Amino acid sequence: MAMSGMRGLSVFISDIRNCQNKEQERLRVDKELGNIRNRFKNEKGLTPYEKKKYVWKMLYIYMLGYDVDFGHMEVVSLISAPKYAEKQVGYIVTSCMLNENHDFLRLIINCVRNDIIGRNETFQCLALTMVGNIGGREFAESLAPDVQKLLISSSCRPLVRKKAALCLLRLYRKNPDVVNVDGWSDRMTQLLDERDLGVLTAVMSLLVALVSKNYDAYWGCLPKCVRILERLSRNQDIPQDYMYYGIPSPWLQVKTMRALQYFPTIEDPNIRRSLFEVLQRILMGTDIVKNVNKNNASHAVLFEALALVMHLDAEKEMMSQCVALLGKFIAVREPNIRYLGLENMTRMLMVIDVQDIIKKHQAQIITSLKDPDISIRRRALDLLYGMCDVTNAKDIVEELLQYLSTADFAMCEELALKAAILAEKFAPDLSWYVDVILQLIDKAGDFVSDDIWYRVVQFVTNNDDLQPYAAVKAREYLDKPALHETMVKVSAYILGEYSHLLARRPGCSPKEIFSVLHEKLPTVSISTIAILLSTYAKILMHTQPPDPELQDHIWAIFNKYESCIDAEIQQRAVEYFTLSKKGVALMDILAEMPKFPERQSALIKKAEDTEIDTAEQSAIKLRAQQQQHTSNALVVTDQRPANRSLPVKVPSINNNAEANTADRGLTEVNGTLSRVDPQSATPSADLLSDLLGPLAIEGPPSAAAPDDQNLISGLEGVSNSSDALALAPLEEQSNSVQPIGNIAERFRALCLKDSGVLYEDPYIQIGVKAEWQAHHGRLVLFLGNKNTSPLVSVQALILPPSHLKMELSLVPETIPPRAQVQCPLEVVNLRPSRDVAVLDFSYKFGTIMVNVKLRLPAVLNKFLQPISVAAEEFFPQWRSLSGPPLKLQEVVRGVKPLSLPEMANLFNSFQLMVTPGLDPNPNNLVASTTFYSESTRAMLCLIRVETDPSDRTQLRMTVASGDPLLTFELKEFIKEQLVSIPTPSPMPALAPPQVQPTIPATGATDPGAILAGLL
Amino acid sequence: MIRFILLQNRQGKTRLAKYYVPLEESEKHKVEYEVHRLVVNRDPKFTNFVEFRTHKIIYRRYAGLFFSMCVDITDNELAYLECIHLFVEILDHFFSNVCELDLVFNFHKVYLILDEFILAGELQETSKKAIIERMGELEKQE
Structure with missing residues (x-):
């Protein structure tokens, strides 16, 4: 039988094992504890060996689940013993039995510090290990600099340095305010050159924590990480003992890819390319093998690579490869892989627009919802929840309802909540929503929280x-x-x-x-x-x-x-x-x-608020938050102009007093009802109106700018103000509406892709999906009402520039609560032009009139199609188009400096296909594309850009095509892109949509163009 | 990040418990009880992952012993699953053909090995050789 090497300990363990029942065990343990307590009482008689033995026994008893409420001091005091054997026991048992808040730990900080800065490597290791496992704030305060020194010391063995790296990680995670990491970016960069893979693994964990808090300081680490990944994936110079079932340290690979996910992008095209090569190899080269461990390890790497590819917004082709892989995984039988397939598909939904592809797998996912393994069922539920939209809501919710009757206890609450939210978010009509909620209550009443039935009451009352x-x-x-x-x-x-x-x-x-x-x-x-x-x-x-x-x-x-x-x-x-x-x-x-004020659904808020507790913020969530952050910033800057254009219908004070009493009466009478939706969410806009609301009521009319007042009453044209207001809840009075997100940025993004959100405010979301073929285009506008009350007087007017023929199908005047309507818009491109079409959109919500003018992403590059032209075709064409007006040349100055590969990327993104090597001069760039319009039909365009390596802010550009207008427009278009690239110009985006259509209709020939200019 | 590691047998006896987050005594007992309940009845054909409160348990069964790691829900599950296996291989190597009794009578050694393998809730060393050699060094010191 294996023995512990300490006889007394082994005997005790045997005794415990021989106990017939819990009662005997308890007696034996009590006896031992009594014995230890006695021996500790007169410590003088104890030999170091005995002390050690008793402390191990205490740990064993503690592990069995018994309270050991004495002897902590003896344990801790072993740490200051001079001999290794006792010190070791002291350190290990302390880190098992005490946690970071224990008072005794304070007593030994000095002793621990001496071990860390001392010369004895073994002691250093013991001390670092304990601090790394249970070190709290005080340890961080007094030890962090010493630990940092050890990590970068050249005289320490890797053994000490890897412990120092993780010890520092612990201190930093727990107290980022105490551990000073200023100037650590250079050190981290150097540390990544480490050859010892153990140290590198530890350092990589530290890096993940650092970049998750502040990636900006660590750009220097990025190329190093890519190099490490290359080295691992190519199996270059990897010691045999770091191979795990033939795979070079899968853990280090995973960690490295994790670190990379915290950098928002990779700018350097060479590094990007190297990384994509590695990722491509992982995506393509991971096969399912028989050996379970090898399989797991290689798939651990594969799933991390998938996450990184999604994060980097890779090219379409690679993305579809990922989606295809995930599609395959969710259909396999191997449970772990299927689970991860479902999980990662859900994550993918958060990042990119793959809804349509994922929908194809709906049936498969529903099968997993009925899997015997609850882990898989949960993932399937999450995915169904994430992929649900107006088109499949009915199917999915019905599936959930059906499943609810057989689902087990552990899942019911989540199921019910999710079904309720989906029903609310995507209800094609409200009667269906009511049906769903009542069925939910009927089938799983125990799991339907009050929030759910409060919400249905709210909807019914308001409609x-x-x-x-x-x-x-x-x-x-x-x-x-x-x-x-x-x-x-x-x-x-x-x-x-x-x-x-x-x-x-x-x-x-x-x-x-x-x-x-x-x-x-x-x-x-x-x-x-x-x-x-x-x-x-x-x-x-x-x-x-x-x-x-x-x-x-x-x-x-x-x-x-x-x-x-x-x-x-x-x-x-x-x-x-x-x-x-x-x-x-x-x-x-x-x-x-009375009707309830519009408010964010408490349910949705609840679902959004569920906190997850992770050591590092997840990269996906961070990104979402950053986006959120920009939109918050917008709201804040917007507040002032918003205040000024305050709504302001000032009703007579009498009316309000009456309304108030009536209100109070009701609240009193319906005691419980006033509790409906207790956490009335107050986003900043609401807060604002809450502050302003009373002012508008109680203040004298002069409190509001009289001009605005006239403006509004002029707009509404009716003096319905006072009686409408008597019932209107305060929140509804704010009629200045803040857009969510940056309108200009949304437009810019849509110029490069074909689906996304064009505009959003608290009441409506306008999405766009477009398809282009030659000179025809079909845009679909998705108008989604986000509220529980209808949007009325909806009007959408297209102001097309003269070169576009646009036909918008009928837009309904009312958008029902929570509904989304689709309005197709046919576009025909008549001739080349850079002018932009504008959508003049307005609606009324309650007393608020909103009017916005939005540029539509039917821009010149949408009518381009990249074409590759071989040298033998290019040059004759180029020569045949000689001189103006078919070939125009211009020296452009003030260009945003771009490296050639970056410029090539930019060109490609606008459908201008760059052909490398065609121009013998490496500083030049040649591109070709086909332009489609009714007047020109398909027409080849050739572009040549000559750059000056010594001055990247200027270049010479030559554009040639068979149509003078096209040549000119295309040249100007490219110029615009080169001069004004992605420096987000916040000003136009900040302007809130006008409450009033103030732009005068001038007698200009092309209103669309004028408006586009104004925007 | 690994929140805690548990080694439990089928009856729920804890053979090793290592916490990298500060928990109260009573909470630790509760966690050990709940984790055991959670994993012990799962079909071997199920996934090796199961949600636990706001985290995730990655577990694997070797004979009558369950090795469970509690990690963040954003962590790479398979990487931790193989981390468990690597730990078992190290134990197997160290005790030459490890069995539950080895772990019972040498629980203090197991803690030592674990401290060379994982620190601060993160992997410290993935080379079996490096860890076994280090254990040799330490045994000489005693």
Whole structure:
């Protein structure tokens, strides 16, 4: 039998193992603890060996799960022992039994520091290990510089340095404010030259932590990381003991690719190319093999490579390779790979627009939703949730509902929440949404949180059309034999408000509604009784003429609950009883609930807010946050102009006072109802209006700029202000709308790709998807209403420049809540021109009128198609187009300096195909493309750029084609791209969309062009 | 980052527990109990990954022993799965044909090996040879 080398310890372990039951074990442990406690009492008699033995025993007992609440001091004191054997035990047991907050650790900081700066390598290692495993703030404060020194010391063995690297990582992760890493970028760059792969592995983990916080300081590390990856993937100079089943340290490969994911892009084309070669090799060269370990290791590398490719926004071809691989993985039987396929597909959705391709796998993914392994089911659920949109929402949600009836306990809550969110986000019509939520409550009531039913009430209240439907449904459910309590709540609420809309239907008389609800009362809890009482009061109020029998019955109930032990119920009973005797006054007080203010769905917020706890921020999330950040910055800068153009309908004070009292009355009456959606989300825009709201009401009219006021009332044309406002919740008064994201940037992005978001504000999102063929184009505008109330007076006007023929299909005047409408737009390019078409878009939301003018991405380069021209064709063509106006030459100055490969990339992105090697001079660049328009038909264009290596800000450009207009326009177009490349010009984007169409329609010939110029 | 590593047998007896995040005693007991419950009943045909609170357990079973690592949900699962295997290979090498009893009676050695393999919740050394040699060095010191 294997023995511990310490007899007493082995005997004790054997004793424990021989115990017949837990009770015996406990006795044996207690006996031992008593013994140790006694021995520790007079420490003088203890030999170092005995101390060591007892401390190990303590750890063993501790590991068995018993409390060891003494002896910590003895353990810690071993750390300061002079001999290795005791020191070792002290360090190890301390790091197992104490955590970083333990007071005793403070006592040994000095001792630990002495070991770290001392000469004994073994002691250094022990100390670094303990600090690396449990070091807290005080350790960081007093030890970080020493640890840093060890890491870069040339006299330390790799053994010490790798421990120092990870020790420093711990201190930095825990206390980034204490550990000073200024100036560490050079050191990290040097450390990456390390030959020892153990040190390199440790250093790479440190680098990941550093770049995740501040990649900008570590650009120098990027080429080194790529080189390390190349070295590993080519298996160059890798010691045999770092090969794992034939793969050069898969862990270091994974870590290195992780580090690379924190850099937003890779600018240097050479490095980018090298990296892509490596990644390509990994993507193509990973086969499924029999050996499990080899397979896992190679796929660990493959999945990390996939993540990196997604992050780098690789070329289309490589992306589709990734999607294809993932498609393959989600269909395999091997569970781990299928799991990872699903997981990474979900991540991919967050990064790029692959929805359409992933949809093809929907059936396969649904199969995984029914897998026996809960881990796989969870991933499938996440993916379905992520891939859901208006087109497949019905299928997916129905699938989830169906699955809900058989799903196990552990998944139900998540399932219910996700189904509810999807139903809300993508409902093609609201009655479907109501159906889904009621089914959810019916099938899995225990898992439906209050937020979910509050939300459905909100929708129903805000949409008059929906109310009778919801009431019918609620009534139907009440006939079911076993009803979940949440269903009782929601039905009672809805029927209280709207059952009078059903009065003529069979089974829906006030009396019948009352009795079917009242049947449930004996089985429900207090909070539901409260709602039922409100419902009874409302039924009573709606019963006109009064039904004495019903009235007596309900009064009797109120009477009964007047002495209820619960204060809320008691109060309701007393108040309703008194109120209901007041006759007509009751009508006012118990009137229908007012519409809810628009707010972010608490559900969606909840889903977004779920925090994940990771050592380093995930690269994907970081990127999302950075985008978020820019849009926040926009809102902040926008606030001032927004204030000035404040809405400002100033109602008479009287009206408001009335509205307020009425409101208060209602809130009081419907005690529970006021709790609906308690975390009313207040994004910054709302905050603003909250601050401004009271001002607009209470302040004298002069508080608002009178000009603006006129402007608005002029716009609305009607003096509907006061009565509309009496009911309008405060939030709705702000009618200056902030765009989300940078409009100019969105446009720029869409010039280079064919789908994406063109415009977004809190109420609407306008997406674009385009297809181009020769001189024809088809753009589809996706107008998505983000709210629970409809957008009205929707108008979309296209202002085409003279060279484009554009036809927009009918845009509906109203976009229903949560709906998305698609409006195809046909485009024909008549002749070459750089002018831009503009979409003049307006809508009304509540009292807010929004009007925005958006450039449409139907730009010149969309009508280009790259073509490669061989030398023997190029030169005759080039020569035949001699001189102006068919061939134009210009020296362009003030060019943004670009290396040749960067310029080539830029050209390629605009569909100008660069042919390397065609021009004998390496400083020149030659490109070709075909332009399509009705007047020119397909026409070949040739471009030559001569650069000056000594001055990259200038170049000479020659453009040739068979059409003078085309030559000129194309030349100007390229010039614009070269002179004004991606320096985001924030100014135009910052301008909030005008609340008012202020741009005067001048008598110009081409309004589109003029507007585009203005924008 | 590895939050903790557990070695447990089928009955749920902890053979090794190493935490890289500070947890209270009672929390540690709860974690060990829950992780055991979570992995012990999973079909061998299932994935080696299972969600645990806001993290993920990567586990593997060797005979009657479960090796479980709790990692961040953004971490590379397969890399950690093979990390477990590498650890087992190291133990196997060190004890020449490791069995549960070796780990029971030499639990202190296992902690030593682990400290050479993983530090601060990250991999420190992936060369089996380097770790075995280091253990030799340490044994000489005693």
